[in-house]
Every structure is written in structure tokens, then in C-alpha cells.
Amino acid sequence: MSIVRAPGVLSGGPHGRLRAVAAPIATGVLGLSAATMLHLVDPNQPGHYPTCPFLALTGLYCPGCGSLRAMHDLTTLDLAGAWSMNPLTVLAVPYLLAAWVLWLRRELTGQPRRWIAPAWVPPVVGVLTVGFWVLRNLPGFGFLGPA
Amino acid sequence: MSSPYPPPPQQPYSPQPGYGQTPPPNTYLAQAIASTLLCCLPAGIVGIVYASQVTSKWQMGDFAGARDSSDKAKMWSIISIVAGLLVGVAYLFLMGGLASVSYSR
Secondary structure: OOOOOOHHHHHHHHHHHHHHHHHHHHHHHHHHHHHHHHHHOOOOOOOOOOOOHHHHHHOOOOOOOOHHHHHHHHHOOOHHHHHHHOHHHHHHHHHHHHHHHHHHHHHHHOOOOOOOOOOOHHHHHHHHHHHHHHHOOOOOOHHHOOO | OOOOOOOOOOOOOOOOOOOOOOOOOOOOHHHHHHHHHHOOHHHHHHHHHHHHHHHHHHHHOOHHHHHHHHHHHHHHHHHHHHHHHHHHHHHHHHHHHHHHHHHHO
């Protein structure tokens, strides 16, 4: 099977490969730094991180409210705590990690993207996000909120 | 299956990579999700809509249209990053300003 290589990678030789890998590596270092900071500087303590602007302006939770606390809980392997803060974040993290691994592998091998999500995936993500946004602000669905 | 979405086609979703076939475009769905959860909800939602366009156009065989939507999704992921940086910098300035006020007392 013939693979069409990204032109920069092929023409750039080993240096092109190195340059291609720089972006996913930098993103990985950034993500790891953020996870370390979230582990050490606890977002459950007030004043450590800015309040969500949407929550500050409207008094309502957005789909991302509690995501920092959820990620902090994930760094302590407290899955139940993370889920109670923001289930959407708990679902998103494995997807984001997988997307990063595939990106790194593409840049390492110089192979083009092979996989695209099935057509139903992004709309379902959108419906889940908006539904979660509305529900977590309704009485009776307090368990979806980060409070 | 009574799903609100059209049934999956019998063919594989994307053509196998090979001679003369274009690789599928980036949906930027990961960036849109991260943006929605971490900083920039409106830009993230726009990104999810464009990601939906990319996958549906690609599945229908509209490769040029899918690439066009992918470019727009990319633009919105860049807007998210810039907006996130701006919010972060503004917050740091605000906190710095408050800190200096409390110091001067």
C-alpha cells in the first residue's frame, strides 16, 4: 500500500520530521504542565483560578463549569469526584488523549490522517453538550452541576 | 434501532488511503471540545457545528466541501486559543492590579 507523505516531512528529511514532531510534543508538554499545576494548585480552593465568565455574568453553569476541578480529581485518580464535578470532562479527556496520540504518531511516521470520525459523532457531541448545559441548571438535576 | 440519526451506511465511513485518494480532513473536534470545556464556550460550539459539517460532507463524498468546513473549523479553533490567551492575560492583569492595591494599603 502506497502512502502519500506530507511534503514537508519528506523533503525536509530528518530535520523536517523533527520539526513536524515539535508541535505535538510542545502540546503534550503544555498539557502535562497544566495537569501538574492542577494537581498542585487545587481548584477547589477559592481564588486559585478565575471563575467562569459565563457563571460570573449570568449565575448559570456552562458546560465547562467544574472542568478544572474534574481534571484535578483525575490527577488524584478520584474518578467519582471528577464525574460529580463535570461528567462531560471525564468523557472528553480520553478522546483528547487519543487524538493527541494519533497526531503524534502521524507526525512521527509522516503518514497522512487515515481516520475521520463517523458523521454522527460531532452532532451527538453538540447535542450532549447543549443538553448538559441546559439540564445542569434545572431543579432536580443538581447532580450534574459542580456545586 | 430508532435513532434520530440516519442509519450508518453499509460502506466504510472513509475511503481507505491509497493511490490518488485524499486523506480525510481534520474535523478539529478535539480542539472544539477542549475550547467548550476550558474557556470559550461560543467558539467551541461553532467549532462543533463545523466539525459536524466536515464529517457529514466527507461521508456524502463532498470532499471539497469537507475541506472547506475543516478550514473554517481550524479558524475557530485559532479564535478560541487567542480568546483564551486574552482572557488569561486580562485575568492576570486584574489580579496584579488588585494585589498592588492591597499592597499599597
